Amino acid sequence: MGAHKLLFSELKLWTSGRGGWIARLHKGGCGKASLSSCSPKVCIVGSGPAGFYTAQHLIKARQDVEVDIYERLPVPFGLVRFGVAPDHPEVKNVINTFTQTAKHSRCSFYGNVNVGKNVSITELQQAYHAVVLSYGAEGNRSMGVPGEDLAGVYSAKDFVGWYNGLPSCRELSPDLSCETAVILGQGNVALDVARILLSPIDILKKTDITQPTLEALAESQVRRVLIVGRRGPIQIACTIKELREMVNLPDTRPDMVAADFDGVKEALKDLPRPRKRLTELMLKTALEVPGEKEQERRSKASRTWGFRFFRSPVEVLAEPGHSRIAGIRLAINKLEGSGDGAQAVLTGEVEDVPCGLVVSSIGYKSLPIDPSVPFDSRKAIVPNTMGRVKQAAGLYCSGWLKTGPTGVIATTMNNSFDTARSILEDMDSGTLDMSAAKPGSQSISALLEKRGVKPVTFSDWEKIDNVEMKRGESRGKPREKLLTVEEMLHVAWT
Amino acid sequence: MAASAAVRSSMGLTLRLSRVIPDCSTCPLFRLKCNAKNVANLQRRGSFDSLRTINRHLQTSIGLYHSEEGSSNAEHPEDVVNVVYIDRSGQRIPVKAKVGDNVLYLAHKHGIELEGACEASLACSTCHVYVSAAHFDKLREPEEREDDMLDMAPMLQENSRLGCQIILTPELDGIELTLPKVTRNFYVDGHVPKPH
Numbered sequence: 001m002g003a004h005k006l007l008f009s010e011l012k013l014w015t016s017g018r019g020g021w022i023a024r025l026h027k028g029g030c031g032k033a034s035l036s037s038c039s040p041k042v043c044i045v046g047s048g049p050a051g052f053y054t055a056q057h058l059i060k061a062r063q064d065v066e067v068d069i070y071e072r073l074p075v076p077f078g079l080v081r082f083g084v085a086p087d088h089p090e091v092k093n094v095i096n097t098f099t100q101t102a103k104h105s106r107c108s109f110y111g112n113v114n115v116g117k118n119v120s121i122t123e124l125q126q127a128y129h130a131v132v133l134s135y136g137a138e139g140n141r142s143m144g145v146p147g148e149d150l151a152g153v154y155s156a157k158d159f160v161g162w163y164n165g166l167p168s169c170r171e172l173s174p175d176l177s178c179e180t181a182v183i184l185g186q187g188n189v190a191l192d193v194a195r196i197l198l199s200p201i202d203i204l205k206k207t208d209i210t211q212p213t214l215e216a217l218a219e220s221q222v223r224r225v226l227i228v229g230r231r232g233p234i235q236i237a238c239t240i241k242e243l244r245e246m247v248n249l250p251d252t253r254p255d256m257v258a259a260d261f262d263g264v265k266e267a268l269k270d271l272p273r274p275r276k277r278l279t280e281l282m283l284k285t286a287l288e289v290p291g292e293k294e295q296e297r298r299s300k301a302s303r304t305w306g307f308r309f310f311r312s313p314v315e316v317l318a319e320p321g322h323s324r325i326a327g328i329r330l331a332i333n334k335l336e337g338s339g340d341g342a343q344a345v346l347t348g349e350v351e352d353v354p355c356g357l358v359v360s361s362i363g364y365k366s367l368p369i370d371p372s373v374p375f376d377s378r379k380a381i382v383p384n385t386m387g388r389v390k391q392a393a394g395l396y397c398s399g400w401l402k403t404g405p406t407g408v409i410a411t412t413m414n415n416s417f418d419t420a421r422s423i424l425e426d427m428d429s430g431t432l433d434m435s436a437a438k439p440g441s442q443s444i445s446a447l448l449e450k451r452g453v454k455p456v457t458f459s460d461w462e463k464i465d466n467v468e469m470k471r472g473e474s475r476g477k478p479r480e481k482l483l484t485v486e487e488m489l490h491v492a493w494t
Numbered sequence: 495m496a497a498s499a500a501v502r503s504s505m506g507l508t509l510r511l512s513r514v515i516p517d518c519s520t521c522p523l524f525r526l527k528c529n530a531k532n533v534a535n536l537q538r539r540g541s542f543d544s545l546r547t548i549n550r551h552l553q554t555s556i557g558l559y560h561s562e563e564g565s566s567n568a569e570h571p572e573d574v575v576n577v578v579y580i581d582r583s584g585q586r587i588p589v590k591a592k593v594g595d596n597v598l599y600l601a602h603k604h605g606i607e608l609e610g611a612c613e614a615s616l617a618c619s620t621c622h623v624y625v626s627a628a629h630f631d632k633l634r635e636p637e638e639r640e641d642d643m644l645d646m647a648p649m650l651q652e653n654s655r656l657g658c659q660i661i662l663t664p665e666l667d668g669i670e671l672t673l674p675k676v677t678r679n680f681y682v683d684g685h686v687p688k689p690h
Contacts, residue, residue, distance in 0.1 A: 097611060
């Protein structure tokens with residue numbers, strides 16, 4: 001191609017590209033120079049995926065919005081750091097996206113601030129045009145059965161918090177000296193717990209699982225994990241990726257009850273694709289006679305895992321004269337109806353399963369943090385319409401607090417974008433009063449200082465981040481997490 | 495260049511680089527010079543991608559893609575693949591891409607709102623797209639891991655694929671990729687529990 005021909009065609013593309021960029025600049029902004037008096041200030045409570053995705057959407061949509069994210073712990077990222085399993089590092093890549101948002105000039109992170117204790121929602125509402133509650137679900141549903149408080153019974157929330165280094169779960173020290181562990185619930189969290197209990201140490205020691213957990217697992221006597229659900233195979237709540245991981249887990253073999261799968265093959269053809277593929281894999285694992293190679297692998301396996309269906313916990317049994325668990329009594333159910341809506345109905349029969357560890361993985365639960373915020377204690381969410389908190393002007397919610405504690409990061413992302421859209425609509429329509437300027441973090445920082453609370457900035461967090469990664473390096477791990485708030489603050493402020 | 499630096503600061507963008515490097519590669523004179531020499535100079539990676547934010551408001555994920563910069567200004571016609579993105583509001587955005595481009599990172603390059611939370615590691619479904627019927631069968635069969643993640647995507651359709659797994663080939667010229675509209679209603683009662 002002749003040099004000058006190239007030059008002209010390049011020039012044309014170059015100028016059209018420039019035009020496009022300038023057009024995009026003006027489209028997003030409020031059209032005039034952003035005076036500090038008209039810049040909307042939004043406060044987000046909670047720095048997990050919901051908080052960050054809400055912030056991202058707001059900052060991207062308007063050139064004048066400033067967002068402040070408040071977080072109770074010194075470290076950000078919520079369940080991405082404390083919930084996602086250590087052997088799922090790719091899921092944590094989303095932290096890079098959140099980091100870009102946090103470092104945007106119109107976004108600020110304030111860690112170590114306990115909203116509800118150090119500062120009230122009312123005070124935040126006075127300082128900001130809009131307040132978004134994205135603090136997730138820090139509680140868990142309880143089984144509500146006798147013996148639930150015995151030693152050896154844990155909620156999955158606490159167990160996961162323990163192996164992921166959540167400071168409040170540091171002292172959990174679960175006793176892993178028994179042969180059989182029973183997990184109630186069959187969602188992805190239940191499968192995570194099973195997988196962490198049964199994974200070869202050589203795999204786990206290269207992850208960011210905490211050192212105390214690694215040491216406990218190295219001594220663990222647990223060889224058999226049963227994952228128990230109220231209903232049948234077609235109602236199971238986990239997804240195919242996690243099931244495949246269990247099926248392929250080295251040094252383990254599946255142990256299912258064939259009778260649990262009666263009628264399932266016939267129901268396959270009517271199932272939607274995701275449910276169908278999942279059920280097919282379960283059927284194959286439970287019923288198909290394995291080939292020679294797989295048969296050999298299974299015979300050499302030292303650990304087993306299996307689903308148990310149509311079972312509900314009715315009592316945790318103690319060793320006579322002790323307060324330690326000896327087993328769990330399960331009621332046997334039958335199903336009424338089919339598909340998602342099928343109900344588990346008691347038959348009256350029960351069955352006792354000897355075990356030394358029970359993990360209850362039946363759901364997280366949001367808790368109210370401030371009396372001024374409406375809270376639906378039956379559904380354990382903040383009542384809202386499309387993210388707008390009912391009967392509370394200027395208050396919004398996103399993430400699990402808005403919809404209940406289910407969904408993966410993608411679900412929370414869509415949910416948060418929706419809340420951000422509601423906020424933007426309200427800004428444009430005048431529902432959110434933007435006529436008066438708000439002081440934002442200026443007044444809140446002054447309040448916090450008066451109360452002796454020192455926030456952790458994002459660059460403070462980066463110091464913690466670097467220390468953790470450095471400590472992990474010498475052990476061949478991506479990071480060695482700091483396990484106490486005191487340690488985190490010490491690193492942040494030195 | 496001083497002009498672009500001034501514009502960047504007026505947009506309030508804070509870049510992570512500690513020094514500002516002029517982005518010469520958009521200038522046709524630079525490309526002319528390079529074509530005369532060695533095209534390898536055009537390849538820049540990693541943190542330099544943040545300079546590209548001049549072309550959009552906020553880069554939503556770090557571009558770890560390996561396609562060449564300026565791939566929209568393809569030099570060889572047979573390398574050009576015409577792609578149309580249809581965003582969530584229904585707007586059609588035509589893009590001139592190149593053979594070998596990754597659909598997710600191409601979208602990022604052009605400011606299209608396609609998230610890639612797990613950065614193309616088949617650990618999420620945020621880059622879910624619908625592929626035009628005429629081109630769907632021309633795509634390579636999805637591997638099992640992609641199908642597993644697609645199963646988690648809301649509003650799955652027959653022509654659903656993950657954008658991060660689509661690499662452009664000449665047969666895909668004219669492909670149209672539609673971003674699924676996100677539902678605005680989330681119910682807790684009667685809500686089908688989503689996995690987590």
